[in-house]
Amino acid sequence: MPSAHPSIGFQAVILCGPGTGLYPFTGAEDLPKALLPIANKPMLHYPLEWCEKAGFDSILVLTLKEHHAAIQSYIRSHRTFKAQGLYIQAEEASSINDNLGTADVLRIAFQKGWLNSDFAVIPCDLVTNLEGHRLAELWMVLQAGFDADLGRRSRKHRTAGDGEDGRRGGLVVCYDTMGEGAVKGQETDLIAVAPVTKPMMCSSLPEGDVGVLLTRSSTQALKGVSEIPIRHSMLRKHPNMKLYSTFRDAGICFLPHWVLKFIERNPSMTSLREDVLPWLAKSRWQNRRLAEKLGLMGILTGSETSATGDNDSQAAGEEYDVGSMSTMRLRRADDAPAEIPPMLAYLPNAPSMFMRRVDTTHLYLYTSLYLAKSDPSQPSTQIKIDPGSTIGEKAVVTGADCLIADKVTVGAKAIVKKSVLGYGVTIGRGARLMGCVLMDGATVEENAKLEGCTVGRKAIIGAKSVLKDCEIAENYYVEKETEAKGERFVDFAGLEAASDEDEVTDENSDDGVAVESDDDEEDDE
Incomplete structure (x- = not known):
């Protein structure tokens, strides 16, 4: 512009x-x-x-x-x-x-x-x-x-x-x-x-x-100082x-x-x-x-x-x-x-x-949802629900506080409120989303319930899962009927490679994955 x-x-x-x-x-x-x-x-x-x-x-x-x-x-x-x-x-x-x-x-x-x-x-x-x-x-x-x-x-x-x-x-x-x-x-x-x-x-x-x-x-x-020097x-x-x-x-x-x-x-x-x-x-x-x-x-x-x-003693004529x-x-x-x-x-x-400054996952979620909101009394050129998306029968998507990208599919009777859905996201029949961000290609299967979650690219949330305040890494598959609150789902290999990993609270060595507690992240420039 x-x-x-x-x-x-x-x-x-x-x-x-x-x-x-x-x-x-x-x-x-x-x-x-x-x-x-x-x-x-x-x-x-x-x-x-x-x-x-x-x-x-x-x-x-x-x-x-x-x-x-x-x-x-x-x-x-x-x-x-x-x-x-x-x-x-x-x-x-x-x-x-x-x-x-x-x-x-x-x-x-x-x-x-x-x-x-x-x-x-x-x-x-x-x-x-x-x-x-x-x-x-x-x-x-x-x-x-x-x-x-x-x-x-x-x-x-x-x-x-x-x-x-x-x-x-x-x-x-x-x-x-x-x-x-x-x-x-x-x-x-x-x-x-x-x-x-x-x-x-x-x-x-x-x-x-x-x-x-x-x-x-x-x-x-x-921290721990009683008086400011x-x-x-x-x-x-x-x-x-x-x-x-x-x-x-x-x-x-x-x-x-x-x-x-x-x-x-x-x-x-x-x-x-x-x-x-x-x-x-x-x-x-x-x-x-x-x-x-x-x-x-x-x-x-x-x-x-x-x-x-730089030479400060250049000739006066230059x-x-x-x-x-x-x-x-x-x-x-x-x-x-x-x-x-x-x-x-x-x-x-x-x-x-x-x-x-969007430099932590908490601020990422908040800022994305803030930008998704629109004031009905103010003129805007923002496309809230892309024409290329598909909204199923009896599905509810609140346009005032959602952003729906191209090629998104929302199944019948699904409910999406205060959320951001990236390109090619699929929401199954009867699923419910409140205050979530789903990146490109993510999938939420039927009757799953998500609140306050951030879902990475091409991640899959299994049917009838109930997740609150969770973070799901790219390409991760959450088993169906999983119930979790405040947890982070990442591949075990990715966890080892990360330099700023938090304490692992639950590991599953059989399937090579790990679940982390959702602690505060450290800032970076």
């Missing part, structure tokens, strides 16, 4: 990880995490559409080597970027066995020349109705991002954007995990910010707080700071080009979320020696040469379009010390705003 807004002039980077938190539905080379269907659309569809609507004219999709072919095929076969003037490239930055973090992947992209301007990082598992161009607007206004020439005027030196003119900071987005759709045990962050006033010209953004990020850490690391130096400089413990990092980061140099300068930093952003935030309120130790002052003043070959590389410039006097740019945090909390 073409953007209705002008190009915002920098790159979008979509990170596609392995998806260990979505086991047992990820792992196959032809179905990586980024292509796992959410409400009958590949997961990657949502961040790509978000970037298109935001006005990005260049998108870099960073994948694992094992998943590159499948993702590249999807991009070429299902999306029409050239007709929209949108450039997109998919590159393999690492492999599964490399076990690299988000900062590692960005470092590789920078060194290979794939990233050459200010950029926005978006995870492939992001689903949100928050408009991207509004976030870009907030970033530019708060950071005073544009000069009168809109950042396009040619500069004589590479250092013009980084040192002589000063640099601007970034913007991260976090969302509230409480309220509707809250998942027990969901990962959250402890976030400290110094409040700032949201500009009037950004009033179209959903209600929420804006502040300078001071520090963030996972609340998991604070606060640094005196941070409290002295920001006595009015606010703490948030129910918000989670959305993975959306708007960052200037110099941050790539900072990442390259500090190879021990592996994670954007756990290392890079917290250290940049701390550098503003801790002793200036910290910034010098991290090489930040040299980067901000343009006195450090990048390992990618011109570089630094404006096209970075729109974030702050004028300062030549004798003024370099100011460390702020990392801003936007924490929306409006009820109308939906945002989720």
Whole structure:
């Protein structure tokens, strides 16, 4: 879908990880995490559409080597970027066995020349109705991002954007995990910010707080701690700071080009979320020696040469379009010390705003069902029940809260409510489904009852089975008349191969299968 807004002039980077938190539905080379269907659309569809609507004219999709072919095929076969003037490239930055973090992947992209301007990082598992161009607007206004020439005027030196003119900071987005759709045990962050006033010209953004990020850490690391440790130096400089413990990092980061140099300068930093952003935030309120130790002052003043070959001592007559590389410039006097740019945090909390990281099986189920719902009072182009599906005599399918794909067959007297059925799903006579997601080719035999279940591709649920809150892996066959609650059905071979397997609660060595308890999954980037 073409953007209705002008190009915002920098790159979008979509990170596609392995998806260990979505086991047992990820792992196959032809179905990586980024292509796992959410409400009958590949997961990657949502961040790509978000970037298109935001006005990005260049998108870099960073994948694992094992998943590159499948993702590249999807991009070429299902999306029409050239007709929209949108450039997109998919590159393999690492492999599964490399076990690299988000900062590692960005470092590789920078060194290979794939990233050459200010950029926005978006995870492939992001689903949100928050408009991207509004976030870009907030970033530019708060950071005073544009000069009168809109950042396009040619500069004589590479250092013009980084040192002589000063640099601007970034913007991260976090969302509230409480309220509707809250998942027990969901990962959250402890976030400290110094409040700032949201500009009037950004009033179209959903209600929420804006502040300078001071520090963030996972609340998991604070389990069992009776008191939250606060640094005196941070409290002295920001006595009015606010703490948030129910918000989670959305993975959306708007960052200037110099941050790539900072990442390259500090190879021990592996994670954007756990290392890079917290250290940049701390550098503003801790002793200036910290910034010098991290090489930040040299980067901000343009006195450090990048390992990618940037040379700040180019001849004065040689011109570089630094404006096209970075729109974030702050004028300062030549004798003024370099100011460390702020990392801003936007924490929306409006009820109308939906945002989720779909990186666990619980969030996968919830988000799929949320997207299947429709408001009868609002116009929509969404096809709820595909014309190519077959609905049997006296069968009941509630169109307002279901999504039924092509070639689906619903048998006579079956009842399907609040569910998503993928391509070629078969529902037997008299079967009942409530709040379930069935992926392509799955089968539910006659008179089976499923509630709150996620069923993988081509899995079969035997006749008269009664399952509640269960997960059934791809190609698995659940014996008829099986009764289970909160269990996971996977092939034993797949269980051994998984790196994030949970404790096995029941094994059957005769048929080579295992049943797991449905514990909370660990998050992955």
